Amino acid sequence: TETLVFRGEVPVSQHEIMRAPFQEGDFPGPVKYGYLNVGIVEKGPAALIGRTVFCLYPHQTAYVVPADAVVVIPDDVPPGRAALAGTVETAVNALWDAAPLVGDRITVVGAGMVGCCVAGVLARFPGASVEIVDSNPDREAVASVLGVQFALPAEAAKGRDLVFHASASSAGLQLSMELLAAEGTVIELSWYGDREVSLQLGGLFHSGRLKIRSSQVGTVSPARSATRSFADRLALALELLRDPVFDALITGESVFDQLPDVLAEMTAGTNSALCHLITYSGE
Known part of the structure; x- marks a missing residue:
């Protein structure tokens, strides 16, 4: 999402909907944008002083927010791993939308940050056969x-009950459809910005009664919205992050002053990081 914002690819129709909670400025820019921030409380309620917290705030060395805008991170979740909280929350919401069943054959297409978080949560699901597909063979180590x-795309298993798509590409969405068994469902997690998507729907799509469903973290899944709040969903994500396997998603870090260069590299595709942390040492 941040690279789409950096490239100015937020559709005009989504300028208000895609505003981050503490965004400053307006799309297409300049904007202060971001929503995965971990820090230490310096001033505020006594119960929060010195605590490490998660906040939906842009990249910034220090900031002031309402006390109820921060969530205390469990003591056994390192700050770097806690930066994944919003992305694991996206995975939680996707599983609520998808409602997988015991023993399902499930594929995740796209081993980026979102896809890997979905796969990491699915790995705990009883009896499920889970495969993640990506064109980058280096992602096998993370899997x-x-x-x-x-699996590489050409080797991906077919006949899947459920496919989560997170590659943000037409080719990835097409592959997701082709991997499904009859009556199967693709859960679409990608956000394409203003890019067009093209699909070939003349094959099994109609005869196989295939389905494509969107999943978006901006609202709690309808399957749980009556009983779970945003705070409940984030708390569950932080609970899941007690598992150290998620450290595999942290593939680099840079200091705050290097952020403009890092975003340019990621936008150009020269930095293939999963979660690239921005640190504030010495601030």
């Missing part, structure tokens, strides 16, 4: 740590 199978 191994997460406890799921890995």
Whole structure:
């Protein structure tokens, strides 16, 4: 999402909907944008002083927010891993939307940050056969740590009950459809910005009664919205992050002053990081 914002690819129709909670400025820019921030409380309620917290705030060395805008991170979740909280929350919401069943054959297409978080949560699902598919063979090592199978696109298993798509590409969505068994469902997690998507729907799509469903973290899944709040969902994500396997998603870090260069590299595709942390040492 941040690279789409950096490239100015937020559709005009989504300028208000895609505002981050503490965004400053307006799309297409300049904007202060971001929502995965971990820090230490310096001033505020006594119960929060010195605590490490998660906040939906842009990249910034210090900031002031309402006390109820921060969530205390469990003591056994390191700050770097806690930066994944919003992305694991996206995975939680996707599983609520998808409602997988015991023993399902499940594929995740796209081993980026979102796809890997989905796979990491699915790896715990009883009896499920989980495979993650990506064109980058280096992602196999991450899949191994997460406890799921890995395949290149040409080798991906077919006949899947459920496919989560997170590659943000037409080719990835097309592959997701082709991997499904009859009556199967693709859960679409990608956000394409203003890019067009093209699909070939003349094959099994109609005869096989295939389905494509969107999943978006901006609202709690309808399957749980009556009984779970945003705070409940985030708390569950932080609970899941007690598992150290998620450290495999942290593939680099840079200091705050290097952030403009890092975003340019990621936008150009020269930095293939999963979760690239921005640190504030010495601030």
